[in-house]
Amino acid sequence: MTHAAQNLDTRSLQAIDNAHYLHPFSDHKSLREKGARMIVRAEGVYIWDSDGNRILDGMAGLWCTNIGYGEKRLADAAYRQMMELPYYNSFFQCAHPPVVALAKEIAALAPDHMNQVFFTGSGSESNDTVLRMVRHYWSLKGQPEKFTIIGRHNGYHGSTVAGASLGGMKAMHKQGGLPIPGIHHIPQPYWFGEGGDLSPEDFGIKAAQELEKAILDIGEDKVAAFIAEPIQGAGGVVIPPSTYWPEINRILAKYDILMIADEVICGFGRTGEWFGSQYYGIKPDFMPIAKGMTSGYMPMGGVIVSDRVANAFEEEGGDFNHGYTYSGHPVAAAVALENLKVIKEKNLVQYVKEDIGPYLQSKWQTLAEHPLVGEARGVGLVAAIELVKDKATRTRFDEDVGIGVICRDLSVENGLVLRACGDTMIISPPLVINHEEVDELIEKAWLALDLTLSHLQAQGVV
Numbered sequence: 001m002t003h004a005a006q007n008l009d010t011r012s013l014q015a016i017d018n019a020h021y022l023h024p025f026s027d028h029k030s031l032r033e034k035g036a037r038m039i040v041r042a043e044g045v046y047i048w049d050s051d052g053n054r055i056l057d058g059m060a061g062l063w064c065t066n067i068g069y070g071e072k073r074l075a076d077a078a079y080r081q082m083m084e085l086p087y088y089n090s091f092f093q094c095a096h097p098p099v100v101a102l103a104k105e106i107a108a109l110a111p112d113h114m115n116q117v118f119f120t121g122s123g124s125e126s127n128d129t130v131l132r133m134v135r136h137y138w139s140l141k142g143q144p145e146k147f148t149i150i151g152r153h154n155g156y157h158g159s160t161v162a163g164a165s166l167g168g169m170k171a172m173h174k175q176g177g178l179p180i181p182g183i184h185h186i187p188q189p190y191w192f193g194e195g196g197d198l199s200p201e202d203f204g205i206k207a208a209q210e211l212e213k214a215i216l217d218i219g220e221d222k223v224a225a226f227i228a229e230p231i232q233g234a235g236g237v238v239i240p241p242s243t244y245w246p247e248i249n250r251i252l253a254k255y256d257i258l259m260i261a262d263e264v265i266c267g268f269g270r271t272g273e274w275f276g277s278q279y280y281g282i283k284p285d286f287m288p289i290a291k292g293m294t295s296g297y298m299p300m301g302g303v304i305v306s307d308r309v310a311n312a313f314e315e316e317g318g319d320f321n322h323g324y325t326y327s328g329h330p331v332a333a334a335v336a337l338e339n340l341k342v343i344k345e346k347n348l349v350q351y352v353k354e355d356i357g358p359y360l361q362s363k364w365q366t367l368a369e370h371p372l373v374g375e376a377r378g379v380g381l382v383a384a385i386e387l388v389k390d391k392a393t394r395t396r397f398d399e400d401v402g403i404g405v406i407c408r409d410l411s412v413e414n415g416l417v418l419r420a421c422g423d424t425m426i427i428s429p430p431l432v433i434n435h436e437e438v439d440e441l442i443e444k445a446w447l448a449l450d451l452t453l454s455h456l457q458a459q460g461v462v
């Protein structure tokens, strides 16, 4: 215990929190009433709160602690780098050893046609960078009117002005006058929620063709790029039907539109490949990355850029007037490098693909037998269940029941972090999770569902 605040009890911590800490993505009124859950330490796949409860972290923090908690090698890497060179920038033609080593390492993992990396401090900053790069690219190519970027309803690309604008979260757009001009959204490939009577395969084609419709509406010569997550994460782990990405690939090639695959969640092993683009055969021009790149031990993000775009920047010359004080931060870079080493040495990507991914998915499917569950789906180490009132017709509960939040709170109280996206419950556990821990996760998820059902029965909702 090195900080005074760590010696305080839960009530005192919550009082300070209430008085001084303005939280991200929280309802401040109910937070003040309930008090924040204080997380005080973590190890492996578990976190502990200030009352001593051990909780299995089914969300890997926020989709990021891929190697799990408590990896001393990353702490050592940070310490060594702080002593050697705690900070220097890469503006104005400077660089330093950790950032060049990290760029080389990431380029080696990325698809063959992507060899350059721009660094940022987060996923949101990465998408701000992408927006400017896309438009700068078409300017350099003499087609500045190719300006509009097409995103998707319910997509998540971060919380900065550009990130939230590229994303398709209505609740975010409502605050702050978003989206900014030059951004258009099309429907998502969400079969369970929006597929109606179509088969998933037919719906996948239909959802992809929304892109073609938008391109023709806006005009091929005005559309710069399409941005999407290979698997939509914060929107509810929307796994696209198998027909979706091949059809998107065809459309992008036909109209010469740049592809931005937002890999902030899918990147660094979550799908059982290094990147979600490799899992789905997507050919991106840009891959925004963050989260798993440092396993959350340090804030860092980046954009992996295709040779086509990087070559245009090089050939045409002139400054790209964009960068962050902490672009390529040496300590973050050293931690990211060590994180990639750990992922490789533990063969975590292969472990997800061949062992723990299939194991988790087969167990997760058993949740579909629960009376509240309309669908269980997933890929690698990311998965979702849909809570419904009636399975056969995929009928939802009324919105004011707030079933997702009820289920989430009951789950956390009983030792498992599940996240609620509306009525969709999602997980994205650390890649190091073992079989026993998966069994525990499934047992606790089932318990949360049972408790949710009892709660609804007590309330007379079912």
Ligand SMILES: *Cc1c(COP(=O)(O)O)cnc(C)c1O
Pocket: 063, 121, 122, 123, 124, 125, 127, 156, 157, 158, 159, 229, 233, 234, 262, 263, 264, 265, 290, 291, 301
């Ligand atoms: C989390 C997330 C972001 C934003 O990253 P931050 O580091 O929170 O800014 C962007 N895109 C996707 C797909 C994400 O999941």
